[in-house]
Amino acid sequence: MYSKVKTCVLQGLNGFIIEVETDISRGLPTFNIVGLPDTAIKESKERVRTAIKNSGYEFPLNRITINLAPANLKKEGSQMDLSIAIGVLSAMGVVNNCDLNGISFLGELSLDGKINKIEGALPMVISLREMNIKNIVLPYDNRDECGVIDDVNIIPIKDLNELIMYLNGEFKIEYYKKDIRDLFDVNDNFADDFSDIKGQEGLKRALEVSAAGSHNILIIGPPGSGKTMAARRLPSILPNLTFEESIEITKIYSVAGLLNDEFLVSRRPFRAPHHTASATALIGGGRVPKPGEVSLAHHGVLFLDELPEFQKNVLEVLRQPMEDGFVTISRVNATLSYPAEFMLVASMNPCPCGYFGDPYHECTCSESSIEKYLSKISNPLLDRIDIHTEVMPVDYSDLEKNIKAESSKNIKKRVDEARKIQIERYRNEGIYSNGQLSSKNIKKYCKLNSGAEKIMKEAFKKFKFSARSYNKILKVARTIADLDGEKNIMEKHVLEAIQYRSLDKKYWG
Structure with missing residues (x-):
């Protein structure tokens, strides 16, 4: 039989x-x-x-x-x-x-x-x-x-x-179809909203640019300056998930056994692993291979708080998925691949005590301890982070103001418009944002006017940017121009983009 x-x-x-x-x-x-x-x-x-x-x-x-x-x-x-x-x-x-x-x-x-x-x-x-x-x-x-x-x-x-x-034909079961028409309805009532943040306009602007172009971002500042608070509000200004993106994310969560009562992931993921996480927890693997945090953050945000507190070997394994958008796990019997197109949002203190450069507190760290602390972040990893921004403690005057800060809803409108421009521009390239531009496409789509080109040339000589940093500046400038609705990259766009790379020399020069 x-x-x-x-x-x-x-x-x-x-x-x-x-x-x-x-x-x-x-x-x-x-x-x-x-x-x-x-x-x-x-x-x-x-x-x-x-x-x-x-x-x-x-x-x-x-x-x-x-x-x-x-x-x-x-x-x-x-x-x-x-x-x-x-x-x-x-x-x-x-x-x-x-x-x-x-x-x-x-x-x-x-x-x-x-x-x-x-x-x-x-x-x-x-x-x-x-x-x-x-x-x-x-x-x-x-x-x-x-x-x-x-x-x-x-x-x-x-x-x-x-x-x-x-x-055996003794019992009838109807084919099952799930109605998802209401699942992706826009909901602007976020629990964490940018209007909660007093002051810190520079940080909010950097996060807006990051969201508009899907750029990785590093936030440096003393304790209590609002780094974590702002980072956790980033998903509230990101574009809504498409059905195709939702299916990609849900496949990963289904394999990981993390769906629980949620049958389809309808919000962009926000993953915030603790700094004690291992390389396997971050990248994926194990005896029975499972997706790691970088894959669970696919089409969403991977937030690494207190970046230098992570083990250096753990941070270095991020380099490949940040560049390629996927993770490869090799086993004797098979080689597995998981998607990992995420936005990296990292935050850190400027020194071990946290108060280097703080106008209100005195730093107690020695020069050598600061160098050792900062050396945990390698240059190749820094090069893969498009935007570096510094934040200082909030002024009392900002806290005292009764003026309501701009809401996530308003910022999201600008981000959505910039993303629409990018989706239309790259419809034949297989990408959807400036953050995904390759070196070849940067030359094609990041056109500078004569004034912007002159500024870029002078900055390249002065700050001794690497080729990767140069490309990152052009990509960020392209995003800033998209937020302004400009076809070409102008002087002000390049100046703002260069500003987001100037911390390289201040802290790691």
Whole structure:
């Protein structure tokens, strides 16, 4: 007695079809699974056996062999339980009134036959659709995240008995489709709003430029100057997520098991790992590879507070994803890749005590301790941060004013307009913001007028900018020009952009 059913496994965010072949033959009662299964799949033998028994069926006392094809692909995850159980039941003749060829089965079994929620359901469904598998049986609790996908028939199932009756035509289940029309409605009522910040107009302007062009930003200033407060309000001025961006983020969160009650991520992520985080926590990996903080911040913000407090080797691993927009994790059996297009927002004190340059407090640090503290931030990492801005403590006069500061809603309008200009400009380039410009595209799109070109030339000689810093200045100047609605980059745009690189010489010169 032989059967074949389909399921799916993930490597990174890419799914691969697995054919579960089941053979039940005469011989001593054994239950073997072959085809590079991991521990979770080997353990599924007991879950499948007990679930079938507790669903009211006799488990065959025969020789049962399960082959997971292709045999050269490492299989991981408990989502294969359901396909193995259906393979056994089909070979037994219990499921006999259905063509299983066009159906894929995903789900983990509990011992009483219930089908439990799985991680990574969304990327599996998308991969199956791309491989022309349109009918997908999956756990009832995964129905919402997968029901947003078009051109697939989602069949949500609660338990094994329900599935058997459905496959035999004894029970009808409607294909599930999730209505998401209201999910991306604009909501301008943010809990954290820029209007909460008194003074600090320079910092707010730098964050506006950063948001408008998707530029990385470093904020330097003493304790209590509002660095963290301002950074946490950055998502309130970022453009709303598109459906495509939401799906990309949700795939990552689905694999990481972080969706919880949220079936689709509808807000830009804001991730703020503690400075004790390891390189693996930041980049991803582990025995069972999972996305790290840089991937969880995809299309959102990665906030690193107290940047020099992170281990230096942890900071250095950021360089590759900041440049490439993805993370590669190598294993013996496979190489996994996760997207990581994030905005880095970093904050730090200017010295160990925090008060170097503070007009109200005296710095107690020695010159050597300040140098040691700042040396934790390498030049290659600094070069990858487009905007460097300094902030000082808020003046009493600013705190005393009753004038309401500009709201996130108003700033966001300017950011949205600048982003629209960029999306239209780069519609044939495969990018959507100035922060993504390559060296080749910078020459094409960052045109300076004669006065701006002269200023840029003088600044390059005076500050001895690197080639990467030069390109960063042009990209930031392009964003400032977009905020002003200017087609070409003018003198004032270049001057402001150069100002955002002047701290290199002050602190790391």
